[in-house]
Each structure stands twice: as C-alpha cells, then as structure tokens.
Amino acid sequence: xxxxxxxxxxxxxxxxxxxxxxxxxxxxxxxxxxxxxxxxxxxxxxxxxxxxxxxxxxxxxxxxxxxxxxxxxxxxxxxxxxxxxxxxxxxxxxxxxxxxxxxxxxxxxxxxxxxxxxxxxxxxxx
Amino acid sequence: xxxxxxxxxxxxxxxxxxxxxxxxxxxxxxxxxxxxxxxxxxxxxxxxxxxxxxxxxxxxxxxxxxxxxxxxxxxxxxxxxxxxxxxxxxxxxxxxxxxxxxxxxxxxxxxxxxxxxxxxxxxxxxxxxxxxxxxxxxxxxxxxxxxxxxxxxxxxxxxxxxxxxxxxxxxxxxxxxxxxxxxxxxxxxxxxxxxxxxxxxxxxxxxxxxxxxxxxxxxxxxxxxxxxxxxxxxxxxxxxxxxxxxxxxxxxxxxxxxxxxxxxxxxxxxxxxxxxxxxxxxxxxxx
Numbered sequence: 408x409x410x411x412x413x414x415x416x417x418x419x420x421x422x423x424x425x426x427x428x429x430x431x432x433x434x435x436x437x438x439x440x441x442x443x444x445x446x447x448x449x450x451x452x453x454x455x456x457x458x459x460x461x462x463x464x465x466x467x468x469x470x471x472x473x474x475x476x477x478x479x480x481x482x483x484x485x486x487x488x489x490x491x492x493x494x495x496x497x498x499x500x501x502x503x504x505x506x507x508x509x510x511x512x513x514x515x516x517x518x519x520x521x522x523x524x525x526x527x528x529x530x531x532x533x
Numbered sequence: 534x535x536x537x538x539x540x541x542x543x544x545x546x547x548x549x550x551x552x553x554x555x556x557x558x559x560x561x562x563x564x565x566x567x568x569x570x571x572x573x574x575x576x577x578x579x580x581x582x583x584x585x586x587x588x589x590x591x592x593x594x595x596x597x598x599x600x601x602x603x604x605x606x607x608x609x610x611x612x613x614x615x616x617x618x619x620x621x622x623x624x625x626x627x628x629x630x631x632x633x634x635x636x637x638x639x640x641x642x643x644x645x646x647x648x649x650x651x652x653x654x655x656x657x658x659x660x661x662x663x664x665x666x667x668x669x670x671x672x673x674x675x676x677x678x679x680x681x682x683x684x685x686x687x688x689x690x691x692x693x694x695x696x697x698x699x700x701x702x703x704x705x706x707x708x709x710x711x712x713x714x715x716x717x718x719x720x721x722x723x724x725x726x727x728x729x730x731x732x733x734x735x736x737x738x739x740x741x742x743x744x745x746x747x748x749x750x751x752x753x754x755x756x757x758x759x760x761x762x763x764x765x766x767x768x769x770x771x772x773x774x775x776x777x778x779x780x781x782x783x784x785x786x787x788x789x790x791x792x793x794x795x796x797x798x799x800x801x802x803x804x805x806x807x808x809x810x811x812x813x814x815x816x817x818x819x820x
Contacts, residue, residue, distance in 0.1 A: 487767060491727030494762040503761050511734050511767035 411436045413443045419451040419520060420444065420482075425458040433469040440473055444480045451520040452477050455513055457488030467502035474507040483523045484508065487516035540661065544587035547640055548580075554636035555579050562632055564625040570616070575629075581608055582633070590664075597667055609668060613675040623676045630669035637661055696722050698729040704736040705806045707799065711744030719755035723762060730768045737806035738763055741799045743774030753788040760793045769794070769809075773802035 409432045414421040420443050422436065440452060452473070459466075474484040487510045497504060508523070510516035544551065556576050559565060585605040592601050609630070616626045638658055645654030696718065701707045708726055712718075726738055740756065742748065760770035773796045775783075783790075796802040807814065 486765075489766045491724065491731055491762070491766065494727060494765040495723060497765060498758045498762045504765060509765050509767040511731070511736070515734075515736075515767065 411439070413439050415443070415447050415449070418449060418524065419453055419517075420447065420449045421453050421455075423455045423458070427459060427461045428466050428469075430465050433466055437469055437473050437476070441476050441480060444477060444482045449482050450524040452482050452484045453513065453516050453520055454484065454486050455488050455516070456486060456493070457490070457512075459493060460490055462493050462496050462500075464500050464502060467497050467500060467504065471502065471504055471507060474504075478506075483520060485510055485516045485520050485523075487511065487513055540657065541587050541591040543640065543644060544583055544590070548583050548587070551583055551636050551640060552576070552580055554639065555583075555633055558632045558635055559629070562628060564628045566621060566625060569619045569621065578608070578612055578629075579633075582630075597671065605668070606671065609672050610675045613672040614679050617676050617679050623673045626672045626676055627669040630665055630672060634662065634665050637665070692718060692721055696725055698725050700729075700733060700735075701739070701803055702807065702812075704734065704810060705739070705803065706730065706733065706735045706737070707739040707741060707803075709741045709744065709799075713747070714745055714752045714755060716751075716755065719752075719759070723755075723759045726759065727762060727766060730763060730766055735768055736810060737769050737771060739771045739773055739799060739802040739806065741774040741802070742772065742779075743776070743799070745774075745779075748775075748779050748783055750786055750788055753783060753786075753790065757790065757793065764792075771796060771802040771805060773797070773799045 409426070409429075411422055411424055411428075411432060413436075414423075420440065422440065424436075428436070443449065444452065454470070454473070456470075470486060474486075477484045485508045486504075489509060508519060510519050556572070556579060559575055559579065560572060582605070585608055589602045589605045594601055596602070597606065612629065613626050616629075638661070641657050641661065642654055645651065645657070691712075697709070699707050699709070706726070706729055708722060710722065714722075726740075729735065730738060740759065742756075745752065756772060760772070763770045771794045772790065775795055775797060794802075794805065796805060804814070
C-alpha cells in the first residue's frame with residue numbers, strides 16, 4: 408500500500424500529495440496526520456495537492472474530515488495547489504469543503520498558516 | 534417497398550413531356566418565387582431531377598439511403614441549401630418535389646389506360662406517391678440541418694467571443710460577463726477563470742455582471758459555484774455590477790449569496806481587492 412509521508416516543519420506538519428489518491432491511501436493519510444498532530448504537538452497542517460488531478464467524493468470528504476479532526480486537535484489545516492479541474496469536480500459533486508482553508512501555492516499557504524496560528528498559545532503548544 | 538422498374542423506363546421515354554407539364558405546374562404554383570429564382574433555373578433543376586430519378590429507380594431499390602440514390606440526394610441537397618440561402622421557406626422548397634406528383638400521375642394513368650390495368654395503376658400511383666413524399670421530406674431535412682449548422686456555429690463563436698479574463702493588477706483578475714448566462718457559458722467562464730487563477734497566481738477575481746440582463750436562481754447558483762471553486766483554489770471572488778433592479782429581483786427570489794463579497798461597481802470591487810492586498814492609492818500633489 409502507498410503511504411503519503413508526513414513531514415514535520417517546526418510547528419507545522421507538511422504533506423505533499425504527488426500522485427492520485429486511492430481510498431485506502433487517503434484513509435491512511437487521515438490517520439497518520441491525526442496521530443502526527445498529537446505526537447508532534449503541531450499547530451498547523453499544510454496539504455499540497457498540486458500533484459492530484461483526480462478526485463472523487465470520498466477523497467473530498469477525507470480532506471474535509473482531516474480539517475475537522477485537526478481543528479478538534481487544535482491545529483489549523485490549509486489545502487494548497489488545487490488544480491482547476493479538481494476544484495470544478497468537487498463543486499459539481501456538491502462538496503463545497505466549507506471549513507477548509509485554501510491557498511494558491513505552498514508559499515501563500517505557509518503565510519496563511521503562520522497568520523492563523525501566529526499569536527496563539529505561546530509555550531503550551533496544544 | 535419495391536419500385537416497379539417500369540417507372541424508370543416510363544420516366545426516360547416521356548421525359549420531355551413530363552418536363553414541360555411540370556414546368557407549367559411550377560410556373561402556375563402559388564409558391565413560385567420569381568423574385569428569388571428564374572424559371573429557367575427551376576427548369577434546369579427539374580430536368581436534372583427527372584433524369585436522376587429515372588436513373589435511381591432503374592435498379593428498383595427504394596432505399597433512399599442507398600448508393601443508387603446518392604446522385605438524386607445530392608441534387609436535392611444542393612437545391613434545398615441554395616434555396617434556403619436565397620430565402621425560401623421549407624414548404625416552398627418541398628413543393629418543388631411535391632408539384633411533380635401531378636404530371637407523373639397523369640403519365641402513369643395514361644400508361645395504365647393504354648395497358649388497361651386499373652389495379653396496376655393504383656399500385657404504381659401509391660408507390661410513386663410514397664417515393665415523392667419521402668424525397669420532399671428529405672429537402673426539409675436538409676433545410677433544417679443547414680439551419681442548425683448555422684446556429685451551432687454562431688453559438689460557438691459567441692462562446693469564444695464573450696468570455697475574456699483580464700488582469701487588472703498583480704494578483705487581481707476581472708471577468709466582465711455580457712449577455713445571458715446559461716450552463717454551457719458558465720462552464721466556459723468557470724474553466725477559463727480558474728485556469729487564469731492558477732496561471733497568474735491571482736488572489737482576487739472580480740466577476741462583473743453589469744452586462745447580464747437577468748439574474749435568476751440558476752444564474753445565481755452558477756455564480757456561487759464559480760466562487761466556491763475559486764475559493765478551493767485559494768482565490769477570492771468578488772461579484773460586482775449588480776444593478777438595483779437585479780438586487781431587488783435576487784432578494785425577491787429568495788436567493789442568498791453567502792460567503793461571496795458583492796460590490797455595486799467594478800471600481801469598488803477593485804478598490805477592495807487592492808486594499809486587501811495591502812495597496813493604497815494616493816494622488817500626487819499638483820506641482
């Protein structure tokens with residue numbers, strides 16, 4: 408089974424999806440991320456999906472699920488680099504991904520994430 | 534349906550007689566359009582029609598799609614198209630074929646009277662009748678498909694013309710929408726806007742609907758979809774150019790545009806986008 412690596416970068420976790428996700432890989436990613444947030448006391452998660460050019464409703468829901476559970480664990484999620492075809496597909500599927508923050512590329516996503524968690528919770532980390 | 538082979542020889546033998554009868558019928562027909570086409574031209578076409586009909590019926594197959602009928606179909610196609618362009622109505626075009634019935638039936642009954650077989654006359658008459666009906670309908674089909682082709686081409690041209698995405702400033706795009714929005718156009722707008730967003734790394738896209746005559750629930754929904762898709766890519770959509778009547782209509786329809794920023798004019802939307810990106814516009818003191 409493919410496994411998407413979860414990288415730690417300071418206070419954030421970084422995930423780069425470079426291939427099309429299948430259901431089990433997506434579910435595994437969700438699990439890895441949530442355990443990773445707790446383990447590293449992360450305050451933010453950045454998911455780069457610029458390599459993803461195929462989505463279905465399950466992948467869409469998984470992304471929403473990751474964002475919701477991260478928030479419960481005290482971390483903000485930003486999804487970056489979504490392709491236009493993917494965005495259209497998700498909208499047509501009726502998955503508006505409310506509650507998931509988005510940015511155009513990794514750089515802007517990092518800015519957004521830093522802004523979101525910037526002033527918060529000094530020292531306690533979660 | 535089989536065609537009696539004798540029809541072919543009959544047509545060939547009596548061609549000149551048929552032609553003069555038919556030309557007479559066409560001249561006196563109420564659908565004659567001497568202003569659009571000369572009698573001489575009609576006569577040439579009628580002569581070709583009889584020749585090709587005789588050739589096509591020689592083999593006895595009545596399948597109009599068959600290769601025996603290629604030439605006749607080609608002639609009728611040309612006749613129908615050129616007359617459609619000249620401004621004929623479909624019934625005027627079809628009458629060209631239908632008016633051949635009378636001279637043909639006269640001929641058939643004369644031939645049957647010589648042979649003295651009333652039964653055969655009825656059968657031949659009926660077959661010829663069916664055949665001419667189908668040929669007449671074929672001209673209408675050609676007419677219609679020619680029209681549809683024109684409509685399709687115009688639609689395509691309109692689609693290409695009407696959806697420019699322009700760059701207003703670094704990271705700010707604008708789409709001035711003009712004309713009625715249907716789902717096909719919205720799709721094109723959405724795709725080209727999202728393409729441009731990822732190409733130019735734009736953070737804001739202003740959709741200006743000053744040129745959209747009416748906004749109904751469907752259009753509103755399309756706008757929302759576009760805004761949501763842009764948001765997924767990390768850009769924000771501002772809708773501008775909502776005229777007072779349209780604002781009232783939208784409210785009366787009960788449509789809400791949640792999570793989408795709206796502004797009255799494209800200037801306001803542009804100013805908002807500049808402000809959000811941290812720009813300030815200031816005017817130089819006059820020297």
